[in-house]
Amino acid sequence: MTRGRRVLRWLFVLAVGVITVPLTYLLAALLLAFIPVNRDWRPPMNGTVVWLTTNGVHAGFAVPAQDLGMDWTGFFPPTHARAPRELRAGDVAYIGWGDRTFFLNVPTWGDLKASTALYALSGLDQTAMHVEYGPPPIEGAAARRLVLTHEQYVRLVAYIRASTQVGQDGRGVWINGHAYSDGDAFYEGTGHYSLFITCNQWARDALSVSGVRVPAWSPFDRPLFHQVDAAVRDR
Numbered sequence: 001m002t003r004g005r006r007v008l009r010w011l012f013v014l015a016v017g018v019i020t021v022p023l024t025y026l027l028a029a030l031l032l033a034f035i036p037v038n039r040d041w042r043p044p045m046n047g048t049v050v051w052l053t054t055n056g057v058h059a060g061f062a063v064p065a066q067d068l069g070m071d072w073t074g075f076f077p078p079t080h081a082r083a084p085r086e087l088r089a090g091d092v093a094y095i096g097w098g099d100r101t102f103f104l105n106v107p108t109w110g111d112l113k114a115s116t117a118l119y120a121l122s123g124l125d126q127t128a129m130h131v132e133y134g135p136p137p138i139e140g141a142a143a144r145r146l147v148l149t150h151e152q153y154v155r156l157v158a159y160i161r162a163s164t165q166v167g168q169d170g171r172g173v174w175i176n177g178h179a180y181s182d183g184d185a186f187y188e189g190t191g192h193y194s195l196f197i198t199c200n201q202w203a204r205d206a207l208s209v210s211g212v213r214v215p216a217w218s219p220f221d222r223p224l225f226h227q228v229d230a231a232v233r234d235r
Contacts, residue, residue, distance in 0.1 A: 048152075130180075
């Protein structure tokens with residue numbers, strides 16, 4: 001085989017790989033999205049209200065700021081925000097997990113660079129938690145209201161806490177000097193973000209541990225909402 005033919009052969013193999021790998025990833029995500037875990041879960045009539053939230057790409061949670069199951073204001077102090085708002089009755093903590101470099105250096109999608117995205121997907125970077133306090137979300141395309149039993153909520157709390165680095169003071173380790181706005185803050189996370197463990201998969205795992213119906217794998221946000229909606233419809 002001539003050198004030119006060998007080059008063409010390797011270019012062909014490379015081109016096939018570039019096409020096949022993303023298609024395989026998307027196909028796996030699509031198929032596993034329709035395989036439910038905790039299939040028999042149904043929301044109880046009474047319990048702790050939490051919300052599954054999304055900004056259209058990134059899923060997270062809104063949980064009671066202060067509840068018998070957890071006082072998040074002690075773990076993620078509101079005073080870490082540049083201009084903390086006064087907490088009101090019924091306020092929630094919006095909590096999300098993700099790649100550290102992405103969180104801290106991409107405040108808007110216009111700031112996203114290919115190198116940052118590839119580094120996040122590589123699994124080499126650290127992670128961070130994003131926290132903001134405010135009123136509960138309005139249920140709709142970007143938020144689903146979930147009711148958990150006390151035991152289920154305690155498991156969700158434990159998962160979120162385990163995803164956060166904890167300092168000697170028992171609080172989340174604050175990343176000072178970084179925020180999207182005057183009302184939010186970042187904290188050091190645990191684990192590694194990757195192509196297979198995305199922010200949406202983290203939310204999926206948190207719900208799975210809590211016993212909520214979720215997809216078998218969910219690197220994207222919409223399958224989470226699909227399975228939760230299916231559980232409510234089947235009640």
